[in-house]
Amino acid sequence: WFSTPIRVGVTEMEEILARVVAPLPAYETREKSPPVPDSNSLELMRFYRSLDKENKVGFLTKLSQDFGVDHKSVSELAVKLLDNQLRDLATVLQVEDRLRYSLTPRYKQLLNHISRVESGVKFLVDLRSDVLEIISAKAIESPNIRELNSMLKSLLSEWFSVGLLQLERITWQSPCEILQKISQYEAVHPIRNWTDLKRRVGPYRRCYAFTHAAMPGEPLVVLHVALTEEISDNIQSIVREFATLESEEDVNKINAAVFYSISSTQAGLQGVELGNYLIKRVVRELQSEFPHMTQFSSLSPIPGFSSWLQGLLSQYRKEGRGSDLLSEQEWKAVEQATKSSPETLALDALRKLTSTSEWMHSERLSHVLEPVLMRLCAWYLYGEKRRGYALNPVANFHLQNGATMWRLNWHADTSPRGVANSCGIMVNYRYFLNDTSNNSARYLQNKVISASEQVLGLVSQFQKNSKL
Amino acid sequence: WFSTPIRVGVTEMEEILARVVAPLPAYETREKSPPVPDSNSLELMRFYRSLDKENKVGFLTKLSQDFGVDHKSVSELAVKLLDNQLRDLATVLQVEDRLRYSLTPRYKQLLNHISRVESGVKFLVDLRSDVLEIISAKAIESPNIRELNSMLKSLLSEWFSVGLLQLERITWQSPCEILQKISQYEAVHPIRNWTDLKRRVGPYRRCYAFTHAAMPGEPLVVLHVALTEEISDNIQSIVREFATLESEEDVNKINAAVFYSISSTQAGLQGVELGNYLIKRVVRELQSEFPHMTQFSSLSPIPGFSSWLQGLLSQYRKEGRGSDLLSEQEWKAVEQATKSSPETLALDALRKLTSTSEWMHSERLSHVLEPVLMRLCAWYLYGEKRRGYALNPVANFHLQNGATMWRLNWHADTSPRGVANSCGIMVNYRYFLNDTSNNSARYLQNKVISASEQVLGLVSQFQKNSKL
Amino acid sequence: WFSTPIRVGVTEMEEILARVVAPLPAYETREKSPPVPDSNSLELMRFYRSLDKENKVGFLTKLSQDFGVDHKSVSELAVKLLDNQLRDLATVLQVEDRLRYSLTPRYKQLLNHISRVESGVKFLVDLRSDVLEIISAKAIESPNIRELNSMLKSLLSEWFSVGLLQLERITWQSPCEILQKISQYEAVHPIRNWTDLKRRVGPYRRCYAFTHAAMPGEPLVVLHVALTEEISDNIQSIVREFATLESEEDVNKINAAVFYSISSTQAGLQGVELGNYLIKRVVRELQSEFPHMTQFSSLSPIPGFSSWLQGLLSQYRKEGRGSDLLSEQEWKAVEQATKSSPETLALDALRKLTSTSEWMHSERLSHVLEPVLMRLCAWYLYGEKRRGYALNPVANFHLQNGATMWRLNWHADTSPRGVANSCGIMVNYRYFLNDTSNNSARYLQNKVISASEQVLGLVSQFQKNSKL
Amino acid sequence: WFSTPIRVGVTEMEEILARVVAPLPAYETREKSPPVPDSNSLELMRFYRSLDKENKVGFLTKLSQDFGVDHKSVSELAVKLLDNQLRDLATVLQVEDRLRYSLTPRYKQLLNHISRVESGVKFLVDLRSDVLEIISAKAIESPNIRELNSMLKSLLSEWFSVGLLQLERITWQSPCEILQKISQYEAVHPIRNWTDLKRRVGPYRRCYAFTHAAMPGEPLVVLHVALTEEISDNIQSIVREFATLESEEDVNKINAAVFYSISSTQAGLQGVELGNYLIKRVVRELQSEFPHMTQFSSLSPIPGFSSWLQGLLSQYRKEGRGSDLLSEQEWKAVEQATKSSPETLALDALRKLTSTSEWMHSERLSHVLEPVLMRLCAWYLYGEKRRGYALNPVANFHLQNGATMWRLNWHADTSPRGVANSCGIMVNYRYFLNDTSNNSARYLQNKVISASEQVLGLVSQFQKNSKL
Numbered sequence A, B, C, D: 001w002f003s004t005p006i007r008v009g010v011t012e013m014e015e016i017l018a019r020v021v022a023p024l025p026a027y028e029t030r031e032k033s034p035p036v037p038d039s040n041s042l043e044l045m046r047f048y049r050s051l052d053k054e055n056k057v058g059f060l061t062k063l064s065q066d067f068g069v070d071h072k073s074v075s076e077l078a079v080k081l082l083d084n085q086l087r088d089l090a091t092v093l094q095v096e097d098r099l100r101y102s103l104t105p106r107y108k109q110l111l112n113h114i115s116r117v118e119s120g121v122k123f124l125v126d127l128r129s130d131v132l133e134i135i136s137a138k139a140i141e142s143p144n145i146r147e148l149n150s151m152l153k154s155l156l157s158e159w160f161s162v163g164l165l166q167l168e169r170i171t172w173q174s175p176c177e178i179l180q181k182i183s184q185y186e187a188v189h190p191i192r193n194w195t196d197l198k199r200r201v202g203p204y205r206r207c208y209a210f211t212h213a214a215m216p217g218e219p220l221v222v223l224h225v226a227l228t229e230e231i232s233d234n235i236q237s238i239v240r241e242f243a244t245l246e247s248e249e250d251v252n253k254i255n256a257a258v259f260y261s262i263s264s265t266q267a268g269l270q271g272v273e274l275g276n277y278l279i280k281r282v283v284r285e286l287q288s289e290f291p292h293m294t295q296f297s298s299l300s301p302i303p304g305f306s307s308w309l310q311g312l313l314s315q316y317r318k319e320g321r322g323s324d325l326l327s328e329q330e331w332k333a334v335e336q337a338t339k340s341s342p343e344t345l346a347l348d349a350l351r352k353l354t355s356t357s358e359w360m361h362s363e364r365l366s367h368v369l370e371p372v373l374m375r376l377c378a379w380y381l382y383g384e385k386r387r388g389y390a391l392n393p394v395a396n397f398h399l400q401n402g403a404t405m406w407r408l409n410w411h412a413d414t415s416p417r418g419v420a421n422s423c424g425i426m427v428n429y430r431y432f433l434n435d436t437s438n439n440s441a442r443y444l445q446n447k448v449i450s451a452s453e454q455v456l457g458l459v460s461q462f463q464k465n466s467k468l
Helices: A011-021 A038-050 A053-068 A071-086 A089-102 A107-116 A121-136 A144-158 A176-185 A194-200 A275-289 A305-319 A328-338 A344-356 A365-382 A394-399 A416-424 A437-446 A451-468 B010-020 B038-050 B053-065 B071-086 B087-103 B107-118 B122-139 B144-157 B175-185 B194-199 B273-290 B305-319 B329-336 B341-353 B363-383 B393-400 B416-422 B436-446 B453-466 C009-019 C038-050 C052-067 C071-086 C090-101 C107-116 C120-137 C143-161 C176-185 C195-199 C277-289 C305-319 C328-336 C343-355 C365-381 C395-402 C417-424 C436-446 C453-466 D011-020 D037-051 D052-067 D070-087 D089-100 D106-117 D120-137 D145-161 D176-185 D193-198 D275-287 D306-317 D328-338 D345-356 D363-383 D392-402 D416-422 D436-446 D452-467
Strands: A164-168 A205-212 A221-228 A256-264 A297-298 A404-408 A424-432 B165-171 B205-212 B221-228 B256-264 B293-300 B404-409 B428-429 C167-170 C203-211 C221-229 C256-264 C296-298 C406-407 C427-429 D166-168 D205-212 D223-226 D256-264 D295-298 D404-409 D426-430
Touching: A011 A038, A011 A053, A011 D089, A038 A107, A038 A121, A038 C195, A053 A121, A053 A144, A053 B087, A071 A089, A071 B071, A071 B087, A107 A144, A107 A344, A107 B194, A121 A144, A121 C167, A144 B144, A144 C120, A164 A275, A176 A194, A176 A205, A176 D176, A176 D193, A176 D256, A194 A205, A194 B341, A194 D176, A205 A275, A205 B416, A221 A275, A221 B221, A256 A275, A275 A394, A275 C343, A305 A344, A305 A365, A305 A416, A305 B205, A305 C038, A328 A365, A328 C090, A344 A365, A365 A394, A365 A404, A394 A404, A394 A424, A394 A437, A394 B053, A404 C221, A437 C395, B010 B038, B010 B053, B010 D070, B038 B122, B053 B122, B053 B144, B053 D404, B071 B087, B107 B122, B107 B144, B107 D426, B165 B273, B175 B194, B175 C195, B194 B205, B194 C176, B205 B273, B205 D426, B256 B273, B256 C195, B273 B393, B305 B341, B305 B363, B305 C090, B305 D089, B341 C038, B363 B404, B363 B453, B363 D328, B393 B404, B393 B436, B404 B453, B416 D070, B453 C436, C009 C052, C052 C120, C071 C305, C090 C395, C090 D070, C090 D436, C107 C120, C120 C143, C143 D089, C143 D145, C167 C277, C176 C195, C176 C203, C195 C203, C203 C277, C221 C277, C256 C277, C277 C395, C305 C365, C305 C417, C328 C343, C328 C365, C343 C365, C365 C406, C365 C453, C395 C406, C395 C427, C406 C453, D011 D037, D011 D052, D037 D106, D052 D145, D070 D089, D145 D392, D166 D275, D176 D193, D176 D205, D176 D452, D193 D205, D193 D306, D205 D275, D223 D275, D275 D392, D306 D345, D306 D416, D328 D345, D328 D363, D345 D363, D363 D452, D392 D404, D392 D426, D392 D436, D404 D452
Parallel strands: A256 A297, B256 B293, C256 C296, D256 D295
Antiparallel strands: A164 A205, A205 A221, A221 A256, A297 A424, A404 A424, B165 B205, B205 B221, B221 B256, B293 B428, B404 B428, C167 C203, C203 C221, C221 C256, C296 C427, C406 C427, D166 D205, D205 D223, D223 D256, D295 D426, D404 D426
């Protein structure tokens, strides 16, 4: 990002911005501003795209600082509003409306104009992606950039409102262009080749995406579903089993819908809720296709568990609290299996063991580790929080949607990636359709997690051991 | 509207509103509000639709008054903002953002939720149509209703942003459903039967509409274009000439595109600019189909001219200023033709004459009236203003778009409707593509009308006679 | 047809035919004939279309006579074949193949070429329609024209083989072009306006058509279906009841599919079975949409019954056999109702009565006539034959398809047309899916009609009275 | 094919055939045969598909022998026809028609029925492919099998008549299903991966296919076109140059259309002309897209040249006629380059040299071989015949279409395959649109090849050397 030293002449940038970002019209004449010619927006888009990353930062900083809200006029109106407290309602409403208008950043009009030209919306989505990258890189600390982000998010939220999204089912008959993108965007369980892809849109599978009229041919969020006899407890049976390719679906073998991958494709739409709505729409779609279907569940990865585990073990070692994690019997088993001896060393051994995937190949080690890792993982998902909500982002997503943390599955993802991320454990977040609305409200408002007995059992085992 | 006396129990209405319109979440937790179930929105939509007109007024009044902006929190933040004037930028921006947030009416969330359910956007378009009707009926005087209107308009402007609209060419192969609507919506030159309709989408004609993903099958604004050898000077040659139905287009006979009808179909989208953008898109479309085409013009009706003329004649009679309108020679001609004698009587005769369409059938009367009516009409279009802009709404529309008032056409619409509205006169607003951008800016900002020599000549004749 | 006296120069016609209809290549080089340029076919099509009807007859006569089979070479091969009787199989087969080839009329190649150019297939369909008209007008008696007809039919049968037809469901979303044609082609129960049309493709109705890749936008055969609670016994409830227009279908009210109109649109496809296959395809389609549906039936007109009845009455009067038709009691009732007296006069009265629709308005007359007309009609349908098959063409069509003559319905079509054609009686041909195959075979091979007890009962009443 | 020893019980096969293949109805009742139930055809298709290859041979043999033409009735009619020679035309035509009917093999009806059920047409295409394989494998010598082939071909020719084919342009937006097939079917210049494929349907490329309503999603014949500045003289610039992938087409750089690959995909449609028509349709399509385009040419491989060359060299060696092939100078050059010495050895050296691709890597060898191989190749294409037509099948195809043998290109396909097949030489068959019709006729009827001066020059050089 920040390597290229060639700077666009500041003059050129200022000149273009001054020309293209019109001043906010006076409140009275706000509906009488002449239409901005498309060429303005197109020029700006071309200019921005030609910039290297450093200059993009410069451009966005300048745009957000010099073409933002006119603070002076805001405070004048604030004064007026306070003056007006005693006057009639009509006046109050009018001053409020003026205040609201004066709180519009000058650049907002520009964003609106850009949205109207061809591929303008896509440009703004990508622009916000740049803004987010700047914010997270903390390259500069600018409250104006944050304001720009917030304005962009609010505009994009309107444009990508669910009523404007189209649900598309992706099949082998879909255009190659869209299938290639589906393949590229699949981050959760990478698609290795076109046979693999064909299977993910073939029998016993459904692939849905939201698309948007302003970004044709571009799937915004993609949901992969497996239609199974019962809720799957491992991912290999879904993404590696080739038997299904030519078979025809037998509707009698379809009792459950397993959401095994959901990917957002546009970094610039971060925070614009799409995934949640996609899951709900797909549930409706599946219910109308399979009226008898009652089981809906995710089969989700647990990114971050392994590194959290390593951190935990380090900390316990430092604090000498190894005995709080495993029972005596368990420590013994670890010692025997790893041929280490006293407690601390066993903790080291455990840490080393779980930092690679070798233990997977030993049935004995695997057997020893299962109860330990399962209850630690349950705690990680259920007990670890960030501002009161689940720390794990996938858990947080499904819990917000109203799902129940339903089942942890041992040996569920034995791929190198699965073992590295979460010791091969995966989790089902189950959607009990009658409860999602309540669950969601309780989670969002009271931070209460809905969980099954299996999960709660594992959590309480962890707590007992850890004396929590 | 206001006839039905049965009132919905106020309690029921209040109960539903209280349940469905959630309070605005605190600023801090504004992104943590649980998703509102679709059933809420659906219930409200059903309820509203079941109301009679009087109860709708009651409902909208209550909604806008009791679920609007929290003025107290706005003033608190205004106080805070003024306190904060001396502090750092980040704090200023944050208080401004809180202020902006607090200026959101509580019902805005509801509108957003409704937009997400099926046919919710259409519901809001129709809701605004009701709001506009209440405002224009002046049934009640409520600043809150105006605020509701303004909120709805702003939301609809985002959703119906041009980037989200689809241009559709309507042909005889288009779905019957859409063609029937095209037929119903055509207000300018009514379509009499399906043969008539077939011709308007047949050879030497183009019919375009904007549609929107959230309102499938619903044309929002429709533009009818005739492809002609030269810019048409009368409408009958376009809508009544049946020779074209079976013929194939000869591209060599196509030099001009005449926009002879543009209709907005959704009352609720008033003020959301669509027509302007549709004309521009269609010009681009036609240029790509006919690269050699250079003449683009409307052939427009002049609604209001006849009634303005009657008013003018009445007033001049009252003020005894008849001589200011016609030259002596002209008065004589009127006297002779109408067999009336002294001046005042001639004015009466003229007024009576122009109040019906009989003069059209007499070549002599027609000949006498042509110069008089043409220059009065030119003045009506060019000289009569409302807040500085053209009084005639069609003129105002095309002038805002940057068109030039190009040619008044005598005997251009000899249908009863045409004679009744504008003594059969029509006008071409011509789009000189290189000038529209400038014209539009000069009109909107400086109220300068771009007009041809013919129009200016007629205007100056009027002024000379009228001693203006 | 045969009025226009202007004749195309015979020379021109001969010249074009000689140029365009290439000689049949020798058997050996039959696959080495150079491709015929499309321009040949296009020229011939243009030429033929420019002819008036008389010249078309001339053209077709010449084509079929002068460019048919080479009889000489056929007989030479016949001689050779008989010579070869004793030789080996390979030789026999080869001579047979040569014989088969030599039996190809020279013009067949031309027809093949025409089928390849744009709208060539449609041209041939229309050409055959002309040929059929010539044959049925008996303007000329030419076995060659019959041969041409038979060749065309055989080619069209190949091209319009069911595997090449597309089933299209016609709805209000279908292109206007196709819906207008559906409206025009509906001969059985004419569609009066577009609201009427909208209803016939709306809820509780299905409209299906076969189309063909070579004739896009042209429905070939159209089937209208009403979805009802029970098999309809009158047509007005289907084509005149407007309640259904806006309602949504309630699947629980749909138990029966009533085929109330089937129309072939292309005269030139006479004898190419399409209607039969369309009904079968539609049954499959409906079964997949409504798995519980078990009742499939037509509600069919009985064209020809009234005129047959008039003929019968005339003949009985001539033969003085009135008493064979009605029982004494019935005659008395007729006498009373018509105020006529002795038998012969009653026969006259009956004849007169049934020749107009007035009796329909009298409940008493209607009551008297019901049993009489019902049993006569049953006999007409069941007992009157042409070459052993049902004389009534609609009956013959459904019986060939394997339907059962299921129920005669009194007062089933009270429209003027319905009364004029069949005294208001209609009939259901019911499709019992398990029996159609057998029924069809028994009818086609043994001329046995499958009929219900109601029908057989009426027939036997007729026979008893008539002493048959 | 012929390895599996398990035989289906002959009884079962006979039983099914006897049941499913109905006897030919009598001529008089040929239109009164009951419709055959689809289940018959479906059963037969299932049965046939379940057979192994050996049993398929048995099945087809039995079908064609036992259910063919009734020879007895044919000869009876032949007798009758000869008797009837003196009688009237109507009788002659009728007996001919009976004869024609009696020449129909009994199984033809079955084939017709199969064509009507779903995927029946595809079944027959594949069936013919089996028949062709049997014939070419000469596993059995059966004139009946040939007759079956000929019947199938004639039926398929009707169904796949050009008027029933749809031209589809294949792009990156086409369904994945069809693009994957395009990729599989490309035999001429294999497609290596999906990027490769994307390029072949991307800018400066066109890919067209004929599809058929009865075989949806199945391209029947595929034509790849490169749009170039001038007629390409090598294939690598077309299939290996990656620069074009993202660029936009510049219409000013498009002067020529180069058909660089044409593939038929259905073995069972052998002899049914599709490629010829596809080229013609594509030319029309390109002319309408690029009205200024005048150069149309293939860039074609020369399969068989290398093996013909090896044969030629062997034969000349055997006959001691080496001196007839190369000039003295050329022999010397070969000797020097290959370090061999006397004539015969040089011939051996030459043979060895051209049997691998090593010489390609030596500029010197390449230089020596160019004139020799070019004139031998010209002779191979122009002079070598089979039944009077070009021996090389690709040449024969384009010459039949009316193309001119225009230019031989040295180093035109340097891929291993290209060198192995034709020493890297390729040829342009150029389509001069005004001449194709004449060229085609002259080639097909008089076996005259249209060739350019370059080609004729090379041929005459060959003849001079070879003393031909």
